[in-house]
Amino acid sequence: MQSPYGNQSQPADSAPSHSNYAEPQASGPSSLQAGMLNELLRKQLTPDLPSTKIDTQAVTITQTQANNQAPPLTQAHVDLVEQLLEADTFERATVHQLLSDVFHLQQDLYQQLDMPDAWRKQQFIGPNGLVMSPDNCLTSMLDDIRVRSFIRGIDAAIKDKVAKQANTAQPKPIHVVYPACGPFAPLLLPLLAYYRHHSTVDARQLQVTLIDIQPGAVANLAALVEQLEIDKYIAQINCQDVTEYQDEAESIDLLVLEAMQHGFSREGHMTFARHLAQFMPLSGEILPQEITIHAQVVDANVEYVNQWQGAKQVSFADTKSDALNQRIDLGEVVKINAQTLGSINQINLDENTSLLECNTLEIPSLPEDHEPTVIFTTQIKVWGEQWIKEYDSGITHPLPDQNICINFTPTEDRPGDILLKTGDSVKFYYRLNGLPGFLPMCVDSAQHEG
Numbered sequence: 001m002q003s004p005y006g007n008q009s010q011p012a013d014s015a016p017s018h019s020n021y022a023e024p025q026a027s028g029p030s031s032l033q034a035g036m037l038n039e040l041l042r043k044q045l046t047p048d049l050p051s052t053k054i055d056t057q058a059v060t061i062t063q064t065q066a067n068n069q070a071p072p073l074t075q076a077h078v079d080l081v082e083q084l085l086e087a088d089t090f091e092r093a094t095v096h097q098l099l100s101d102v103f104h105l106q107q108d109l110y111q112q113l114d115m116p117d118a119w120r121k122q123q124f125i126g127p128n129g130l131v132m133s134p135d136n137c138l139t140s141m142l143d144d145i146r147v148r149s150f151i152r153g154i155d156a157a158i159k160d161k162v163a164k165q166a167n168t169a170q171p172k173p174i175h176v177v178y179p180a181c182g183p184f185a186p187l188l189l190p191l192l193a194y195y196r197h198h199s200t201v202d203a204r205q206l207q208v209t210l211i212d213i214q215p216g217a218v219a220n221l222a223a224l225v226e227q228l229e230i231d232k233y234i235a236q237i238n239c240q241d242v243t244e245y246q247d248e249a250e251s252i253d254l255l256v257l258e259a260m261q262h263g264f265s266r267e268g269h270m271t272f273a274r275h276l277a278q279f280m281p282l283s284g285e286i287l288p289q290e291i292t293i294h295a296q297v298v299d300a301n302v303e304y305v306n307q308w309q310g311a312k313q314v315s316f317a318d319t320k321s322d323a324l325n326q327r328i329d330l331g332e333v334v335k336i337n338a339q340t341l342g343s344i345n346q347i348n349l350d351e352n353t354s355l356l357e358c359n360t361l362e363i364p365s366l367p368e369d370h371e372p373t374v375i376f377t378t379q380i381k382v383w384g385e386q387w388i389k390e391y392d393s394g395i396t397h398p399l400p401d402q403n404i405c406i407n408f409t410p411t412e413d414r415p416g417d418i419l420l421k422t423g424d425s426v427k428f429y430y431r432l433n434g435l436p437g438f439l440p441m442c443v444d445s446a447q448h449e450g
Contacts, residue, residue, distance in 0.1 A: 037304050040314045041394070045139045047100040073105045073227050074193055081194035084148050085155060092313070095144050103141045106184050109227060110138065110220050119216030126213070127352075128243060128268030129259075129436045134216040137182035145315060146393035150187040150258065153287055153383030157254055158191075161285070162205045173204060175235070177252045179211040179242040179272055180259040183220035188256055192230040203232035210237045211245060242272040245279070252279045255286045263376035263399025264293050265437040270336065270356070270430065277341050288388075290337040290381040293438075295330040295428070297366060300373040300400065302326055316389035328366060333376065333428045333438060334358040347429070358428040360443060363406055365422050374404040376438060404440055418442060 070078060080098040087094075123133035141147065161174040178188050188208065195201040212218055218239040225231050238245070242259075255276055260269040273286065280286075307323035308314070334344070334356075345357040366372050375398040380388040388396050403416040404426075410417060418440050420426055429439040 037308045037314065040308065040311060041397070044096075044144070044313060045142050045394070047103045047139070047142055048097050050101050050104050070197060071227070073109065074197065074229065076102045076105050077190040077193035077228060078197045081151060081190050084151050085194070090148065092144060092315075095148060096142070099142050099144055099147065102190065103139070106141065106224065107138060109223060110134075110183060113220060113223055115216055115219050119214070119219065122214070122216075125434065126241070126268075127433060128241075128271040129434070130261075130266045131213055132182075132267075134183045134214055134220065137217070138184070140182060141184055141186040143393050143395075146258075146388055146395065147186055149380075149382045149386040149388050149392075150256070150287070151191050153386035154188060154254075154256060155191055156386070157285055157287060157383050158201060158206060161253055162201055164283075165205070171205075173207040174253040175207050175209065175250055176254045176256060177209045177211065177245075177276065178256040179245070179276065180257070180268070181210050181212055181217070181221070183212075183214075183217040184224065185210055185221060187258060189224060189228065189230065192233050193228045196228075196230055196233070206233055207235040208233050209235050209247075209250075211240060211242055213239070213241050215239055242268065243275045245276060247279065251281050251284065252276060253281070253284055255280065255284065257286065258288070258395065260291075260395050262378065262395055262397040263401075263437065264291065264334075264336075264378060264430075265376075265399060266435050268436065270436060271432050273336070274341055277338070284338075286338050286341075288380045288382045290335065292335050292379045292381075293333045294377045294379075295333050295361060296375050296377055296398075297328040297330060297372045297406065298323075298375055298398075299326060299370045301370075303373070303375065303398065304400075315392050319391060328364065328372075330363070330374070330426075331361040332359055333361070334430065346432075352433060354432045355429040355439065356432065358430055358438070360425050360427040363420050363422050363424045363426065366407060368407075371408055372406045373400050373402070374406065375400045401438070401440070 076098070080095075080102050083091075083095060083098055120135050121133050123136065124131050158174065158176070165171050165174055176188070178185055181188070192206075192208070195206070210221055212221070218237055221237050225234055225237070235250070255273070257269060257273055257276070259267045259272055261267055264270075277284075277286070302323050307320040311318055334340075347355045347357065349355065377390050377398045378396040379390065380396060382388060390396050390398055403414065404418055404420065406420045407422060409419060418426075420442055425443045427441045427443045429441065431437055431439055
């Protein structure tokens with residue numbers, strides 16, 4: 001395996017040359033009174049205690065094991081993927097427990113690594129969005145529906161690609177690139193451990209490039225790959241900004257990318273996808289296959305409070321039909337897939353500010369019995385039948401935009417407010433720089449018709 005700091009964009013013993021900033025506050029003011037919903041989400045992202053007593057010290061021992069027994073770290077990954085791929089039904093409590101077992105062992109390995117404290121904690125806003133600290137990425141492994149959908153989707157995509165490659169005159173390994181993967185690469189490394197354990201897909205058929213800008217994430221990835229004994233699958237682990245990736249010689253057959261927060265905001269998913277798409281052949285595939293964002297008008301109390309009264313967990317399956325029926329869909333803001341990535345018009349306002357043109361929607365008549373709130377809802381088609389729907393994950397939690405004021409005027413002037421009324425047309429742009437997200441603009445109806 002190449003050095004874990006292969007193709008690095010800065011020396012391995014230094015942090016990226018960005019200024020540190022405090023983490024921006026999540027969107028949505030306290031007026032939404034969504035504390036109960038947030039508490040449900042926090043519980044789902046909190047690990048359970050291991051279901052059996054696990055000797056976490058075993059992650060540091062040599063890989064020679066008696067009776068072919070896999071080390072605890074490897075076995076936990078294999079058990080997880082067996083459940084995700086082979087179980088007839090999705091038992092969410094079972095999956096969460098297996099994810100928790102993996103999390104505890106991964107966390108133990110992460111804490112044992114000798115690295116500067118700054119590598120664990122640094123978090124900054126780069127040119128393409130928020131770069132989370134390795135410390136803040138640890139619990140992504142516990143986002144159960146997201147992990148399950150991606151692992152099932154990636155497995156299907158890899159096997160499809162491997163089968164097609166086997167029928168070519170000169171079969172070669174398919175090349176998978178996973179950028180902004182964090183310290184655990186949770187959507188792919190468990191699958192590689194499963195492949196190795198069951199001899200399902202071998203390293204002659206599959207080569208993986210992992211990319212992360214954080215030196216702490218890269219150091220942990222190298223250690224985790226070694227402990228799982230999956231180094232033969234790893235072509236390289238690059239410590240670099242995703243937009244600096246320039247491997248012209250090795251095309252990307254499968255791009256695994258998830259760098260977003262709810263409402264398709266804050267992180268650099270769009271910029272990364274548009275940059276890496278240029279290294280993909282026509283036969284290349286991107287996971288997720290499609291991301292669709294809608295703007296909808298809701299009663300915030302119904303959407304975020306009332307429908308979650310008495311709920312034990314949060315997912316699309318747990319939403320209430322009454323709340324969904326009260327929504328008013330303004331329409332599709334943008335659809336992101338392999339075809340639209342290159343066709344969306346980009347507007348460069350200056351050398352540091354770029355916007356993508358999205359759709360124009362019309363404001364319909366709205367009920368007058370509440371102050372309307374506009375939310376951005378996300379549906380993600382990972383691959384085939386694997387979907388992540390609203391509320392299934394932190395990345396698909398509906399995002400309110402309190403700056404869009406329809407048929408009312410705020411009691412005080414607020415920076416960024418846009419005042420709209422029934423009959424107005426609103427055009428959406430997508431900011432690529434700073435903190436990515438949607439920018440609504442009221443457009444003249446005559447201009448829109450022209």
